[in-house]
Amino acid sequence: MATSTISSTPLSLSDRLTAGVIALLIGAFLVFGAGLANSAVLHDTAHDTRHSYGFPCH
Amino acid sequence: MIVRTLLAAIVAGLIAGVFMTGAQELRVTPLILHAEQFEGEAPATTEQPTGQPGAAQPAAEGHDQHSSLKAVSPLGAVLDALSPITPAYAHEGEHEEGGIMFGLSRFSGTLMANLVTGSGFGLLLAGVSLVIGYPITLRNGALWGACGWLAVHMLPAIGLPPELPGFPAAELGDRQAWWLATAALSAVGLYLVVLREEIVAKVVGLALIAAPHVYGAPQPLDISSNVPAVLGAEFAVAALATTLAFWIVLGVVSGFVNERFAKAN
Numbered sequence: 001m002a003t004s005t006i007s008s009t010p011l012s013l014s015d016r017l018t019a020g021v022i023a024l025l026i027g028a029f030l031v032f033g034a035g036l037a038n039s040a041v042l043h044d045t046a047h048d049t050r051h052s053y054g055f056p057c058h
Numbered sequence: 059m060i061v062r063t064l065l066a067a068i069v070a071g072l073i074a075g076v077f078m079t080g081a082q083e084l085r086v087t088p089l090i091l092h093a094e095q096f097e098g099e100a101p102a103t104t105e106q107p108t109g110q111p112g113a114a115q116p117a118a119e120g121h122d123q124h125s126s127l128k129a130v131s132p133l134g135a136v137l138d139a140l141s142p143i144t145p146a147y148a149h150e151g152e153h154e155e156g157g158i159m160f161g162l163s164r165f166s167g168t169l170m171a172n173l174v175t176g177s178g179f180g181l182l183l184a185g186v187s188l189v190i191g192y193p194i195t196l197r198n199g200a201l202w203g204a205c206g207w208l209a210v211h212m213l214p215a216i217g218l219p220p221e222l223p224g225f226p227a228a229e230l231g232d233r234q235a236w237w238l239a240t241a242a243l244s245a246v247g248l249y250l251v252v253l254r255e256e257i258v259a260k261v262v263g264l265a266l267i268a269a270p271h272v273y274g275a276p277q278p279l280d281i282s283s284n285v286p287a288v289l290g291a292e293f294a295v296a297a298l299a300t301t302l303a304f305w306i307v308l309g310v311v312s313g314f315v316n317e318r319f320a321k322a323n
Contacts, residue, residue, distance in 0.1 A: 020188030027181030
């Protein structure tokens with residue numbers, strides 16, 4: 001674990017944190033839209049996905 | 059470089075999303091469709107001759123039908139009657155305009171939602187990995203995935219098991235808030251337990267994981283349902299097993315893509 005930490009981190013610290021925060025924000029947005037957003041169209045489109053991922057649904 | 063890292067996470071998520079769609083069709087989707095047949099029978103206004111023996115306790119069926127689905131039952135019944143939504147979605151009584159985006163078929167809608175959800179979880183996993191500084195590799199990818207599954211599915215499912223359509227449930231907003239809080243606390247707790255060496259951190263991590271369950275998930279007041287309990291049990295196991303497979307695929311593919319794609323400049 002320790003060696004892979006060093007060897008496979010090609011980004012500088014600030015780049016890594018920037019990429020990480022951007023990834024978290026976009027990821028949260030996508031998961032929220034597909035899984036939790038209170039929109040009828042989104043709900044119906046993602047209905048089976050929401051149930052099978054166990055998102056709280058209707 | 060940042061863009062390449064993000065793209066790697068999205069690619070892993072898309073692959074896992076396609077896998078998830080196939081895996082869902084095996085067990086989870088048939089159970090959802092099966093449960094929806096019972097769901098339509100629930101309100102007293104649509105009384106049907108096919109009483110389901112064993113679906114609910116006979117004594118409970120007489121007086122609990124109005125509250126067995128939702129508190130908006132009278133309004134919901136009217137909207138259901140006027141609604142253009144297919145019967146499969148009739149439980150969404152409070153929205154009269156709904157329907158699947160872009161006129162897609164149900165399967166395509168599910169595929170699209172799985173791709174979006176997969177990308178989202180792929181980005182979240184990559185984001186956590188980047189922020190805490192532990193890269194996802196081919197070797198540890200399955201463990202990353204398993205931890206993601208624990209945080210997002212297994213631990214929240216202790217309080218809010220995966221529900222079938224037609225299952226009784228508490229207020230949606232309360233459940234979503236509890237689910238989000240539990241997933242977030244579980245993720246932080248798992249980080250402290252798994253990746254931190256200090257005993258204090260591990261104890262705090264366990265406390266964080268336990269906290270939402272001590273607080274308690276929002277529960278429905280009335281637990282009667284027309285959907286047979288056997289379906290619910292089968293579905294809960296199938297949903298958790300399917301999502302576990304999804305997360306392990308996501309973790310392993312993320313590790314693979316990270317090593318082959320994100321690293322190459």
